[in-house]
Amino acid sequence: MSDNVAPAPLPRHIAITMDGNGRWAAARGLARSAGHKAGLEPVRLCVRECSRLGVEALTLFAFSSENWSRPAEEVASLMGLFFEAIEREISDLERQGVVLRIIGHRQALSVRLQAQIAAAEARTAGNTGLKLQVAVSYGGRWDIVQAARTLAAQCVSGALPVAAIDETRFAAALELGTLPDPDLLIRTGAERRISNFLLWNLAYAELYFCDRLWPDFDAAELERALAFFAGRERRFGHTGGQLGAAPKAVP
Ligand code: IPE
Ligand code: IPE
Numbered sequence: 001m002s003d004n005v006a007p008a009p010l011p012r013h014i015a016i017t018m019d020g021n022g023r024w025a026a027a028r029g030l031a032r033s034a035g036h037k038a039g040l041e042p043v044r045l046c047v048r049e050c051s052r053l054g055v056e057a058l059t060l061f062a063f064s065s066e067n068w069s070r071p072a073e074e075v076a077s078l079m080g081l082f083f084e085a086i087e088r089e090i091s092d093l094e095r096q097g098v099v100l101r102i103i104g105h106r107q108a109l110s111v112r113l114q115a116q117i118a119a120a121e122a123r124t125a126g127n128t129g130l131k132l133q134v135a136v137s138y139g140g141r142w143d144i145v146q147a148a149r150t151l152a153a154q155c156v157s158g159a160l161p162v163a164a165i166d167e168t169r170f171a172a173a174l175e176l177g178t179l180p181d182p183d184l185l186i187r188t189g190a191e192r193r194i195s196n197f198l199l200w201n202l203a204y205a206e207l208y209f210c211d212r213l214w215p216d217f218d219a220a221e222l223e224r225a226l227a228f229f230a231g232r233e234r235r236f237g238h239t240g241g242q243l244g245a246a247p248k249a250v251p
């Protein structure tokens with residue numbers, strides 16, 4: 001970030017849809033997998049900057065439920081990249097005090113990748129820094145359905161009365177659990193859609209769309225996103241007049 005001073009207020013939780021890797025590669029006459037590989041550097045940058053600025057949580061959309069429909073070769077290269085990235089980055093993440101968690105349908109991943117994820121999560125679980133969620137095989141609809149199943153099973157077993165299901169309890173059964181909702185969603189790659197990301201949790205996120213392709217995302221673009229966020233008046237359904245000097249969060 002240019003002068004080390006972040007625009008205020010900062011989001012507590014930033015979510016990013018990292019889109020545009022394929023187009024970045026195609027523009028250079030490279031295979032799509034080269035774009036995915038190049039997308040690692042902005043991931044490092046965002047983790048470093050969010051840690052430095054004191055952002056509480058960062059959630060990155062790396063692979064959606066729908067991305068399984070891509071050509072088998074691309075899926076295989078992405079899975080290989082996740083494995084390598086965890087292997088290569090885990091020490092650095094640990095050094096930065098990051099708590100790493102993979103969210104999504106992990107049973108859909110290879111046993112080898114699942115084991116590596118479990119080991120990486122265990123290694124960083126005791127840290128106290130940035131909470132980093134990486135969404136792999138993640139879909140917002142899948143997330144809601146699995147939460148509904150969890151709660152339904154508790155109701156059937158008699159552990160949970162139906163009437164005890166409220167928004168707080170439902171949210172706790174989702175992948176993000178008790179983390180605060182993302183305040184800011186950044187999507188690169190010039191598309192202006194949600195693409196089945198955190199459907200429940202993005203209810204009141206500020207949406208920042210930029211044309212930059214993900215491998216070109218840099219500190220200046222992150223700063224623009226933070227400045228955009230700092231300039232929003234978050235009303236959560238209230239009128240502007242009700243907010244007074246200090247905007248309130250949802251009651
Ligand atoms: C985002 O980039 C990465 C994944 C979805 C895995 P894309 O691969 O979607 O890149 P474009 O949108 O085709 O350029
Ligand atoms: C969204 O990008 C998913 C990720 C960035 C992981 P896509 O490229 O899959 O989204 P669509 O298909 O353009 O909506």
Ligand code: MG
Pocket residue numbers: 019020021189
């Ligand atoms: Mg895309």
